[in-house]
Amino acid sequence: MERRKFLQNIGASAIGLSILKSSFAGQLSTSAEAAGRVVVVGGGMAGTTVAKYLRFWGGTGVDVTLVEPNATYYSNIFSNMVLTGERTLSQLAFNYSTLKSKYGVKVQNYSVSSIDPVGKKVTLSNGVVLPYDRLVLAPGIDFEPIPSLTGTAANQAKIVHAWKAGAQTTSLQNQIKAMTKSDTFILTIPPKPFRCPPGPYERACVVADYLKRTKGGGKVVILDANSGIQAELQNFTIAFNETHKGIITYVPNSPIASINADTMKVTTTSGASYTGKVINAIPTHKAGKLITDSGIGLANGLNGKWAGVNVLSYESTNLNLAGIHVIGDSSSTTQPKAGHIANAEAKVCADAIINIFKGNTINQGPITNSSCFTPITKTTASWLSVVYRYDPVSKTMLPTGNGITESNGATSENYEDMLKWFNNLMADTFS
Amino acid sequence: MKSKSFILLLFSALLFITVAISCSKDLIDESKIEDPVASPNEALTLKAGAIDLPGRLLASNCFQCHGTNGYAGELKIGEQSASSIISDINEMKTKDPRANIMNVHARAYTPEEIQLIADYISKQIKY
Numbered sequence: 188m189e190r191r192k193f194l195q196n197i198g199a200s201a202i203g204l205s206i207l208k209s210s211f212a213g214q215l216s217t218s219a220e221a222a223g224r225v226v227v228v229g230g231g232m233a234g235t236t237v238a239k240y241l242r243f244w245g246g247t248g249v250d251v252t253l254v255e256p257n258a259t260y261y262s263n264i265f266s267n268m269v270l271t272g273e274r275t276l277s278q279l280a281f282n283y284s285t286l287k288s289k290y291g292v293k294v295q296n297y298s299v300s301s302i303d304p305v306g307k308k309v310t311l312s313n314g315v316v317l318p319y320d321r322l323v324l325a326p327g328i329d330f331e332p333i334p335s336l337t338g339t340a341a342n343q344a345k346i347v348h349a350w351k352a353g354a355q356t357t358s359l360q361n362q363i364k365a366m367t368k369s370d371t372f373i374l375t376i377p378p379k380p381f382r383c384p385p386g387p388y389e390r391a392c393v394v395a396d397y398l399k400r401t402k403g404g405g406k407v408v409i410l411d412a413n414s415g416i417q418a419e420l421q422n423f424t425i426a427f428n429e430t431h432k433g434i435i436t437y438v439p440n441s442p443i444a445s446i447n448a449d450t451m452k453v454t455t456t457s458g459a460s461y462t463g464k465v466i467n468a469i470p471t472h473k474a475g476k477l478i479t480d481s482g483i484g485l486a487n488g489l490n491g492k493w494a495g496v497n498v499l500s501y502e503s504t505n506l507n508l509a510g511i512h513v514i515g516d517s518s519s520t521t522q523p524k525a526g527h528i529a530n531a532e533a534k535v536c537a538d539a540i541i542n543i544f545k546g547n548t549i550n551q552g553p554i555t556n557s558s559c560f561t562p563i564t565k566t567t568a569s570w571l572s573v574v575y576r577y578d579p580v581s582k583t584m585l586p587t588g589n590g591i592t593e594s595n596g597a598t599s600e601n602y603e604d605m606l607k608w609f610n611n612l613m614a615d616t617f618s
Numbered sequence: 619m620k621s622k623s624f625i626l627l628l629f630s631a632l633l634f635i636t637v638a639i640s641c642s643k644d645l646i647d648e649s650k651i652e653d654p655v656a657s658p659n660e661a662l663t664l665k666a667g668a669i670d671l672p673g674r675l676l677a678s679n680c681f682q683c684h685g686t687n688g689y690a691g692e693l694k695i696g697e698q699s700a701s702s703i704i705s706d707i708n709e710m711k712t713k714d715p716r717a718n719i720m721n722v723h724a725r726a727y728t729p730e731e732i733q734l735i736a737d738y739i740s741k742q743i744k745y
Binding site: 240534538556588593612615 | 674675685714719725
């Protein structure tokens with residue numbers, strides 16, 4: 188609102204105050220200050236959003252401390268574009284300064300040593316003890332080891348996932364840069380669930396596009412542990428068979444049995460072998476270490492590797508862990524593991540915690556949305572979107588409206604929309 | 619237009635009351651009212667009452683692409699009236715969902731939910 192207009196209205200409302208005040212009495216009483224202490228662990232898309240919105244919606248009575256060992260967050264979204272040189276890692280860097288200055292979130296750049304769910308306190312690696320009324324955990328993902336990875340240490344170090352933006356992204360970028368048109372890039376996709384369902388297929392597309400544009404050709408072999416493409420089936424089928432025809436080979440039902448880093452050979456469980464110049468192995472996922480290794484029973488979800496949560500509040504379904512919430516990729520829900528929906532889950536969690544602090548009932552019908560734009564070439568993109576609605580019968584979030592919907596192909600207009608989407612999503616999360 | 623002015627007046631009144639209750643000694647300090655980043659506590663106190671409306675959580679599904687409270691990007695929905703938001707969404711419901719991502723989102727909400735979202739967004743201030 189413009190300042191002058193705003194001040195004029197302030198003046199006008201002061202005159203009408205005595206008349207209007209009574210009509211606002213009801214509204215004001217429901218706006219009683221929320222008060223409580225929240226510790227948020229993990230400064231990714233989920234953790235940062237929940238910290239911001241707890242303060243933005245909850246006001247100054249909600250004391251929020253964000254615990255994140257790294258001072259800088261590198262966005263996984265758009266990190267495939269670093270591999271092909273459209274972005275630099277530093278352009279994907281975000282920090283917590285606005286959370287501190289604008290929202291008054293306290294930030295602790297340390298890791299968590301232990302959680303005491305009975306005494307309701309968290310101990311950090313620097314010895315600081317943070318008592319909480321509500322604890323929100325958003326530690327993202329971790330990986331299982333690659334099965335039978337052999338070779339010298341130096342060669343093994345070249346087998347990267349680059350599935351968390353950072354040093355591995357730079358390593359993979361350099362390896363791709365060194366390829367020639369007679370070389371093969373092997374991408375292995377883990378069994379579901381994995382972070383960002385369209386992401387690996389997107390990576391295959393942009394690497395294929397890069398090899399075609401800058402090397403005059405090359406090969407991309409996708410070894411997918413799953414029985415088929417896990418997201419945007421129509422768009423990626425067109426991308427593999429038409430847009431990147433002759434470069435991408437898609438091989439479903441190909442879980443990894445072993446990788447020899449000296450001979451650069453990948454062998455699948457069916458016995459087939461593939462040799463490449465670069466092997467980008469994305470290992471099987473599990474919840475962040477804090478969930479699997481805390482020793483307090485957080486990993487009670489899918490396969491005993493993810494956190495079971497009540498999606499009305501994201502509070503743990505382990506009844507011994509009352510007051511502990513898990514949001515984002517670590518939680519076990521029907522929703523995908525990705526940054527955009529992590530932002531939406533965080534808002535549901537923030538809203539629930541504020542209502543709990545106020546003694547109100549929590550929202551019984553939350554809606555979340557997942558949207559993801561996907562570059563297919565340097566100038567075109569597709570998208571995937573779905574809105575989820577709480578289903579009281581199954582107590583899960585189910586697709587509503589048009590259901591899981593992918594764009595009608597990849598276009599340059601979508602590519603422009605994608606750039607805006609990224610900027611706005613990151614702003615809604617970090618500033 | 620008349621109803622919008624009234625909403626603006628109501629909203630300003632609510633804001634005024636919130637300010638008056640929480641920080642009366644700062645009431646005449648214009649700079650603090652105008653600039654939400656002047657001090658985190660001040661900014662949050664100013665907003666706390668105004669943002670506690672029923673459509674809050676529903677409307678927050680718009681913020682990822684349209685900015686917090688609807689004030690980012692090319693289409694600043696926060697500057698639209700409730701009726702204009704509702705008519706836009708209803709039009710999107712009739713269009714090919716695969717042609718535009720908003721056509722997917724428009725189809726996901728009931729008329730009552732769209733009303734709550736529009737009411738909420740049109741009453742928020744720039745943030």
